[in-house]
Amino acid sequence: MEDREAAARTQSASTRAARLPRLLRAAGGGLARIVPVTLGVVVAVFFLLRMVPGDPAAMILGERATPQAISELRAKLGLDQPLWQQFLDFLGQVFTRFDTGNSLVTGASTRELVFERAPISLGIVGLAVVFAVLIAVPLALTAALRKDGIADHVIRVIPAVGMGMPLFWVGLLLILLFAVRLRWLPVGGVGDGPGEPLRSLVLPALAVAIGLAPPLIRSLRAQLIEVLSADFVTTLRAARVPRRTILVRHVLRGAAIPTIALLGVNTAYLIGGTLVVEKVFGINGIGTLLFQSIGSRDFPVVQGVALYCAVLVVIVTAVSSGLSALLDPRLRRGIGAGS
Structure with missing residues (x-):
């Protein structure tokens, strides 16, 4: 009797040990997509925002700003640099500090905002x-x-x-x-x-x-x-x-x-819907920050919101994949690929 109980405990432990790598693979597959998805979002948002007509420096200073003042502000913000140089600087900020720079309007860090x-x-x-x-x-x-x-x-x-x-x-x-x-x-x-x-x-x-x-x-x-x-x-x-x-x-x-x-899969819709309803209900969340930044052409903040939302979507998708694998009866019985 004791031998059978010990064998059963050993089999149960081995089943749990075999189950863990599969669960980690299910969640890790989603987490592995963070870098390419983040890079894709960074590239898309960076170039799409700069296709919108208007000069951020002129919008910050207002209609009565002189050309000299606008030129000085553009130089201060780095907007006078070639587009490729701006993009490389931006990538450096994202992948070294996980930040998209300071707000062009308030000067505060995008990450803090x-x-x-x-x-x-x-x-x-x-x-x-x-x-x-x-x-x-x-x-x-x-x-x-x-x-x-x-x-x-x-x-x-x-x-x-x-x-x-x-x-x-x-x-x-x-x-x-x-x-x-x-x-x-x-x-x-x-x-x-x-x-x-x-x-x-x-x-x-x-x-x-x-x-x-x-x-x-x-x-x-x-x-x-x-x-x-x-x-x-x-x-x-x-x-x-x-x-x-x-x-x-x-x-x-x-x-x-x-x-x-x-x-x-619907996480993107869920987050997007949250950003919209914040505006309807007058809630000062990320959605309100996004709409304000779009109106003022505040590139770093818009890019930061898009970046963090994209990463959140990938993380939630990975968690849902891991949870689905955990509930899968084939996985619980140790049946599946590699068993």
């Missing part, structure tokens, strides 16, 4: 993911359990309607309902009192979640229907396993793998 406002934007992103999951899972599960019924038909309409609604319009509707009419939540900005910062982020996050939930509902419903018709579910039912256990431990876990991957 972005990191100062990042907690607000990341808070909206996190809440939006939570709300999207809370919306998608019950609706998809209801539709799958009542396939081709009235509830299923009604829920299947939701993705088509939700994906056709602009985020700024959804945000305005939420303000009218929850802030103006019901007075449950603040209209805009971020409050300072106890619990006020979180209450201020609820409506923006809900607006982003409403745009994110439709593809999750569609994907999860399709996967749930497929898993519910699998042979192992029939076997579990015949064995009189409780229905809740079947749904939570087996059906939802198996169906969630593609949906988690889809959530990672």
Whole structure:
């Protein structure tokens, strides 16, 4: 008996040891894309911004600036250098200090400006993911359990309607309902009192979640229907396993793998939607900083926001890949490539 238990423990330990490299490869594959993606974003943003008409130095000094003052400011900011020299200097800043330089308007470091406002934007992103999951899972599960019924038909309409609604319009509707009419939540900005910062982020996050939930509902419903018709579910039912256990431990876990991957793919939409709704709700986050910098032709700040958002997208995609691999039953049983 003791020998069998020891053998079982040894086998379990070896299975866990074999599982770890696969999980690391799943997440590492996404993280390995950070450098090429970052480089691509840096190149695209650098050259696209300089194709926009207008002189940043003239915009900073205003309409009454003299040509001499504009020329002096251009020299101070390095804008009089050849384009290739500006690009090489910019690459050096990015890959040595992970910064895109100082703001042309305020003189502050781009990294400091972005990191100062990042907690607000990341808070909206996190809440939006939570709300999207809370919306998608019950609706998809209801539709799958009542396939081709009235509830299923009604829920299947939701993705088509939700994906056709602009985020700024959804945000305005939420303000009218929850802030103006019901007075449950603040209209805009971020409050300072106890619990006020979180209450201020609820409506923006809900607006982003409403745009994110439709593809999750569609994907999860399709996967749930497929898993519910699998042979192992029939076997579990015949064995009189409780229905809740079947749904939570087996059906939802198996169906969630593609949906988690889809959530990672939609990270770019999620972050982009967050930047838009910040403007609607008057929240001083990264989105507001981006729009202000675009209006003033503040190259370093726009490039910095694009850079950090691109890196965040790659990291979240890598995490979702690792989580999908962790939930994969083939990986948990040690079945897969190389086993």
